[in-house]
Amino acid sequence: MQAKDHIFAAPIAELGDFNFDQKVAEVFPDMIKRSVPGYSNIIAAIGMMTARFAQPHTQLYDLGCSLGAATQEMRRNLSQPGCTIVAVDNSPAMLERAASHLASFKSDAVVELTEADICEIAIENASIVVLNFTLQFIDPDKRKALLSRIYQGLNPGGVLILSEKFISANHTVNELLIDLHHDFKRANGYSELEVSQKRTALENVLRPDTPEQHKARLAEVGFSHVDMWFQCFNFGSMVAIK
Numbered sequence: 063m064q065a066k067d068h069i070f071a072a073p074i075a076e077l078g079d080f081n082f083d084q085k086v087a088e089v090f091p092d093m094i095k096r097s098v099p100g101y102s103n104i105i106a107a108i109g110m111m112t113a114r115f116a117q118p119h120t121q122l123y124d125l126g127c128s129l130g131a132a133t134q135e136m137r138r139n140l141s142q143p144g145c146t147i148v149a150v151d152n153s154p155a156m157l158e159r160a161a162s163h164l165a166s167f168k169s170d171a172v173v174e175l176t177e178a179d180i181c182e183i184a185i186e187n188a189s190i191v192v193l194n195f196t197l198q199f200i201d202p203d204k205r206k207a208l209l210s211r212i213y214q215g216l217n218p219g220g221v222l223i224l225s226e227k228f229i230s231a232n233h234t235v236n237e238l239l240i241d242l243h244h245d246f247k248r249a250n251g252y253s254e255l256e257v258s259q260k261r262t263a264l265e266n267v268l269r270p271d272t273p274e275q276h277k278a279r280l281a282e283v284g285f286s287h288v289d290m291w292f293q294c295f296n297f298g299s300m301v302a303i304k
């Protein structure tokens with residue numbers, strides 16, 4: 063039975079910035095499904111794209127893997143021989159639960175769970191790299207260098223799947239998408255207090271870009287085949303093929 067997310071249900075005098083600690087890890091599957099519109103669709107599509115893009119004897123990266131939902135879906139759809147899934151997160155609490163979560167599913171695919179800052183790991187011989195709602199938590203000044211290393215580490219024909227929270231360049235549309243996202247959260251059982259407290263806690267931690275900023279940066283680091291393949295309100299996923 064999944065633990066329910068009530069972390070922001072009670073007025074907390076000193077909220078502090080959101081972080082991926084034990085409390086969050088315990089409720090994460092519930093939290094992300096009730097907070098990110100289209101999350102389950104995106105996870106399923108990561109599996110479908112794994113079946114298409116995985117190349118034999120290569121590495122597949124899940125950067126900011128949390129409990130390993132994307133890793134698990136890649137494993138389920140991986141039929142190429144000799145592949146390793148490198149699942150990286152810098153939260154010990156997330157990785158601890160990822161290990162037990164992944165252990166409960168039988169698979170021949172090799173998974174390397176790695177505790178590290180994704181800005182500091184080597185990316186090489188890659189056919190697939192997944193950044194599923196992770197880049198938004200990376201220091202904006204470090205995003206281009208990370209994406210450049212991802213491009214360099216991908217083999218020809220390799221793919222980056224980049225899912226993010228977005229801001230719209232149009233202020234009126236941006237306000238609408240934020241309101242629709244909050245309606246989505248309320249429809250999933252979050253109270254006004256929880257919506258407001260989470261928004262405050264994320265303010266300095268989750269820093270979204272516009273789709274146009276993402277596309278321009280991906281082109282700057284070398285990708286020439288880039289577009290959005292899914293969007294729901296201010297959340298979505300892009301594909302960039304090398």
Ligand SMILES: Nc1ncnc2c1ncn2[C@@H]1O[C@H](C[S@+](CC[C@H]([NH3+])C(=O)[O-])CC(=O)[O-])[C@@H](O)[C@H]1O
Nearest residue numbers: 082126127128131151152153179180194195196199
């Ligand atoms: N510098 C960093 N280095 C490594 N990990 C990091 C870093 N910064 C943040 N993280 C990790 O990135 C993840 C972001 S959650 C990803 C969901 C997952 N991809 C999923 O498909 O379920 C998305 C969300 O919570 O909205 C957390 O596990 C952080 O610990």
Ligand SMILES: O=C(O)C(=O)Cc1ccccc1
Nearest residue numbers: 093094097098227260264268
């Ligand atoms: O952007 C938001 O308002 C969210 O709640 C997204 C989210 C989901 C799970 C952990 C952190 C942020």
